[in-house]
Amino acid sequence: MIEITLQNFESEVIAASMTQPILIDFWAPWCGPCKALGPVLEKLEEDYQGRFTLAKINSDEEQQLAGAFGIRSIPTCILMFGGKPVDGFTGAQSAGQIKVFLDKNLPSEGALMAEAETDEALELIDAGDPQAALEKLADALAKDPGNDDTRYDYIRLLIDLGNFAEAEATLAPKLTEIPKQLRFEALAQWLNAILYIATSPYAKWTMPQFDEAIAANKRDFDARFAKARLLMALREWTAAMDELLEIIMRDKKWADEAPRKAMVAILELLTPPKPKTAAPTPGKTAGGIEVLGKAALQEDPQAALVSTYRRRLSMMLN
Secondary structure (H helix, E strand, O other): OEEOOHHHHHHHHHHHHHOOOEEEEEEOOOOHHHHHHHHHHHHHHHHOOOOOEEEEEEOOOOHHHHHHOOOOOOOEEEEEEOOEEEEEEEOOOOHHHHHHHHHHHOOOHHHHHHHHHHHHHHHHHHOOOHHHHHHHHHHHHHHOOOOHHHHHHHHHHHHHOOOHHHHHHHHHHHHOOOOOOHHHHHHHHHHHHHHHHHHOOOOOOOHHHHHHHHHHOOOOHHHHHHHHHHHHHOOOHHHHHHHHHHHHHHOOOHHHHHHHHHHHHHHHHHOOOOOOOOOOOOOEOOOOOEOOOOOOOOOOHHHHHHHHHHHHHHHHHO
C-alpha cells in the first residue's frame, strides 16, 4: 500500500500502472465508510499476492487529484491500468463484492505466468536463442490458450524457424474467427508466400529470371507477384512492397486485389509492437493534470518506414 500525492502520482500511479494494476482508494480521515473499507482493501492486496497495488489518496489533502477524477463521494475506488482508469466502484463494499470486482478486471494467475514466460521468451530471442524462446512461448500458450499476443509471437517464431506445418496448425483457429484479426491474416499471407514460392512453377526461378521476364513485359503480373512473394519469403520487405506497388499502380483490382492484401500484411508485420499498455500523453496524467514538461517525441525508424509505405499505398489506391 502506498500513499499518493500530486508529487508522486505520475511515477507511482501512471508509470506504475503500465505494468501493474493500481487500485486507487480515495478516502478522508472523517469518513466512517472509508475507515471500514481501508482494512478490507489492505487485506485483499495481501491475499492477491502482487496482482495489484493499493494506492490511497486523501481527497481532502489532494483536492486537485480528486477533482481530476471527478470524485463526488467517498470512498471511491478506481482501478488504473495502462495509465488509464478501467473500472471503479463507490461506497464501502464487502470483501466478497470487491473480489468479484477484482477478478473481473485483473489478469488471472495463469495469464500472469504466461505473460512472464512470454517476456522471458522475447529476451531469449534478443539473446540469440530462438529454440529456447520457442519452448517458453509454447509453455506460455499452454497456460493461457486465449492469449492472442502469445499466440502471435509463437506463430511468428515458428515461421522464422521454418516450422511451417506447426505454424499453419496453430494459426488455423484464428483464421476462422469473425472478424479476423489483421495481425493473424498478415502471418497467413507471409506463410502462404513462403509455401507458394517453394512449390509453384516459379520455385526454381532466380531473381535475374524474374527481372528479365518483367523487363520484357511490365504487365506480367504473375511474375511480378511471384517475385514479391519470393522477396517476402526472403524477408526483403521493402523490395517486396516496391514490387507490389508496381502491380497496384497498373491494376488495382488484379487477382482480387491480392497485391494490396499482401502489402497490407507486410505493413502489419513491420509495424513495431505496441507497448503492452498504452502510454499516457507526455506531460499529462490520465486525469489531464499537467505534471511534466512535454518531451520531444522521436519516431522509430521502422515506424517511419511503415508510415511512408502506407502513404504510398494510399496514393496508389486513391
